[in-house]
Amino acid sequence: MKKTKDDAELTKQAIVEAAKGLFSAKGYAATSMADICSAAGCSRGGLYHHFDSKEDLFIYLADQAFTVSWEQWGEVARDGMTATEQLYLYADYFVDTLQKPLNKAGEEFLSRIGPDSEAGQRFIGILQTYMQRFESLVRTGLERGEWKGDNPQELAMIILGYYSGLSDSIPMMDKADAKKLYRKATMLLLEGIKQ
Amino acid sequence: MKKTKDDAELTKQAIVEAAKGLFSAKGYAATSMADICSAAGCSRGGLYHHFDSKEDLFIYLADQAFTVSWEQWGEVARDGMTATEQLYLYADYFVDTLQKPLNKAGEEFLSRIGPDSEAGQRFIGILQTYMQRFESLVRTGLERGEWKGDNPQELAMIILGYYSGLSDSIPMMDKADAKKLYRKATMLLLEGIKQ
DNA sequence: ATTTAAACAGACCGATCAGTCGGTCTTAAA
DNA sequence: TTTAAGACCGACTGATCGGTCTGTTTAAAT
Numbered sequence: 001m002k003k004t005k006d007d008a009e010l011t012k013q014a015i016v017e018a019a020k021g022l023f024s025a026k027g028y029a030a031t032s033m034a035d036i037c038s039a040a041g042c043s044r045g046g047l048y049h050h051f052d053s054k055e056d057l058f059i060y061l062a063d064q065a066f067t068v069s070w071e072q073w074g075e076v077a078r079d080g081m082t083a084t085e086q087l088y089l090y091a092d093y094f095v096d097t098l099q100k101p102l103n104k105a106g107e108e109f110l111s112r113i114g115p116d117s118e119a120g121q122r123f124i125g126i127l128q129t130y131m132q133r134f135e136s137l138v139r140t141g142l143e144r145g146e147w148k149g150d151n152p153q154e155l156a157m158i159i160l161g162y163y164s165g166l167s168d169s170i171p172m173m174d175k176a177d178a179k180k181l182y183r184k185a186t187m188l189l190l191e192g193i194k195q
Numbered sequence: 196m197k198k199t200k201d202d203a204e205l206t207k208q209a210i211v212e213a214a215k216g217l218f219s220a221k222g223y224a225a226t227s228m229a230d231i232c233s234a235a236g237c238s239r240g241g242l243y244h245h246f247d248s249k250e251d252l253f254i255y256l257a258d259q260a261f262t263v264s265w266e267q268w269g270e271v272a273r274d275g276m277t278a279t280e281q282l283y284l285y286a287d288y289f290v291d292t293l294q295k296p297l298n299k300a301g302e303e304f305l306s307r308i309g310p311d312s313e314a315g316q317r318f319i320g321i322l323q324t325y326m327q328r329f330e331s332l333v334r335t336g337l338e339r340g341e342w343k344g345d346n347p348q349e350l351a352m353i354i355l356g357y358y359s360g361l362s363d364s365i366p367m368m369d370k371a372d373a374k375k376l377y378r379k380a381t382m383l384l385l386e387g388i389k390q
Numbered sequence: 391a392t393t394t395a396a397a398c399a400g401a402c403c404g405a406t407c408a409g410t411c412g413g414t415c416t417t418a419a420a
Numbered sequence: 421t422t423t424a425a426g427a428c429c430g431a432c433t434g435a436t437c438g439g440t441c442t443g444t445t446t447a448a449a450t
Contacts (some may be wrong), residue, residue: 165360192387
């Protein structure tokens with residue numbers, strides 16, 4: 001083999017990181033495979049050696065990003081924490097893993113390939129797993145009586161949309177400022193804005 | 196002239212409506228001029244008779260959608276209403292004008308053509324006008340002491356992101372259900388979820 | 391009736407894109 | 421040392437897209 005197995009894995013991860021940044025910044029359709037190759041420092045042939053297609057790459061990348069995000073969160077979140085504290089922590093990781101604009105690319109991806117295609121089904125599965133994880137966080141908050149409400153699924157959807165939409169106006173903020181904004185927004189949601 | 200001035204304007208509006216629906220549903224890049232022609236029932240030549248380019252069409256459409264949205268809101272909103280009532284009304288029109296997913300297409304559009312291009316500048320101008328209008332609504336709520344806070348710009352950004360993000364999970368809902376969700380989400384934001 | 395020009399239509403062009411394919415290089419096994 | 425295969429390269433292909441150009445139709449002006 002030209003390169004070691006490890007070298008190959010390194011190349012693969014370089015491609016994934018480059019693709020993640022570009023998809024997040026420019027969207028799915030607007031990011032070409034050539035763009036990704038330039039950013040990752042490999043050839044188009046090399047890229048297609050690691051991934052069968054653009055769809056394949058995106059799904060691989062999305063799966064990894066979402067999984068890693070919850071793993072990082074899970075390492076820090078403790079059972080002793082209140083659901084409110086866990087939510088603040090989630091907001092931080094939401095910013096950190098820049099999965100914020102990845103959601104956008106994901107929607108574009110889904111609408112482009114269709115929810116019924118095989119790739120669409122796989123992607124929806126990834127999203128659902130992610131959602132369920134968040135929903136269980138919300139359910140904890142409700143069951144413990146920390147939060148008001150009786151529909152964890154709806155509330156989870158609203159809060160996730162909240163965090164996702166928040167990222168719209170923040171493409172230029174640095175992470176520190178973004179985290180501040182997310183903390184403030186979380187506080188607003190918890191306390192309400194009514195006087 | 197082959198058709199009357201009125202007929203031409205009718206064709207133009209058909210194109211705009213078709214484009215609005217497609218851009219909202221599929222995004223900017225994923226919607227081709229041919230798609231729009233099919234939906235509008237005209238030829239590509241005819242489309243380019245009314246609009247110089249895809250960018251031109253999108254900006255025209257966005258301007259019209261955003262302007263019309265505030266006009267409709269303004270016709271119903273009365274000075275006697277509380278800011279809270281005005282916000283609920285805004286949520287309704289946000290759903291009605293389906294400008295929800297148009298925002299998404301707008302971001303994609305902006306990142307694709309760049310904020311420094313002439314079209315980008317024009318689009319940013321449209322967005323800013325829209326934002327300022329919303330910010331003045333928020334400022335009213337703060338000044339009247341209805342809502343807590345001292346930064347109307349930040350609060351406006353957060354609430355707009357809230358509404359925008361909410362539309363992610365709702366591509367299949369009908370308008371009645373969507374309005375219900377938006378009203379509930381507005382209530383959550385006002386009251387807070389903390390017990 | 392003739393002319394004029396707006397309102398279309400559709401063939402066409404160059405660019406770009408996702409994906410393919412044959413080939414080269416390097417490492418590890420035999 | 422030979423060989424086999426994984427890692428990688430880059431030219432090529434077919435399709436698609438935005439945009440142009442030439443031509444045709446028709447309502448209105450003369």
